[in-house]
Amino acid sequence: MKIEVATKQDIPSIAECWVGLRLHQRERQGGQRPSLRGMMRQVERNMEKPHCFYFVAKELDQMVAAAFVRLRSGGRSAHLARAYTVPSHRRKGVMRMLEQAIIEFLRQRRITTLDLTVVPYNREGMATWPTLGYKPTKIVMTKELVY
Numbered sequence: 117m118k119i120e121v122a123t124k125q126d127i128p129s130i131a132e133c134w135v136g137l138r139l140h141q142r143e144r145q146g147g148q149r150p151s152l153r154g155m156m157r158q159v160e161r162n163m164e165k166p167h168c169f170y171f172v173a174k175e176l177d178q179m180v181a182a183a184f185v186r187l188r189s190g191g192r193s194a195h196l197a198r199a200y201t202v203p204s205h206r207r208k209g210v211m212r213m214l215e216q217a218i219i220e221f222l223r224q225r226r227i228t229t230l231d232l233t234v235v236p237y238n239r240e241g242m243a244t245w246p247t248l249g250y251k252p253t254k255i256v257m258t259k260e261l262v263y
């Protein structure tokens with residue numbers, strides 16, 4: 117397994133992971149089917165930002181997981197998002213490895229806090245992050261407005 121910071125060549129595979137993540141979320145949230153081209157454009161735009169990084173895990177040159185990291189300006193914290201492992205490679209420690217590589221990258225930049233958001237009905241997400249050392253620090257409450 118190879119973990120690396122993504123380059124432009126990885127954009128299509130990252131976008132596919134992102135579509136997979138959106139479909140996973142859509143099971144509960146509904147909404148439109150995400151478009152691969154739209155995702156590719158967003159990944160490309162993000163990649164151009166100096167404080168944004170995509171990390172990818174590859175096996176035999178095939179992408180099996182991806183995650184996005186945004187460094188906050190002027191601080192010592194970063195945000196982790198869009199973490200996704202393809203279904204065939206789940207529960208094999210891939211995200212654990214990817215997250216470790218991200219932490220090493222952040223350590224070199226003296227970042228001391230990494231946060232993420234997860235929705236409570238995301239069973240895999242809720243099971244993964246506490247295992248990797250994340251603790252809940254904020255509760256966001258939402259009310260559906262019915263007119």
Ligand SMILES: CC(C)(COP(=O)(O)OP(=O)(O)OC[C@H]1O[C@@H](n2cnc3c(N)ncnc32)[C@H](O)[C@@H]1OP(=O)(O)O)[C@@H](O)C(=O)NCCC(=O)NCCS
Pocket residue numbers: 137140181198199200201202205206207208209210211212213233234235238239240241243244245247248
């Ligand atoms: C969440 C997700 C990224 C985890 O990726 P993964 O590569 O399977 O995770 P790992 O194999 O590294 O798991 C690390 C630990 O998390 C826990 N874990 C992960 N998935 C779990 C599950 N389905 N049930 C229970 N525990 C789980 C386990 O403790 C695991 O360690 P172990 O297998 O040694 O017991 C993956 O399930 C996924 O892509 N899900 C769909 C998208 C998503 O929900 N992303 C997160 C958004 S917040």
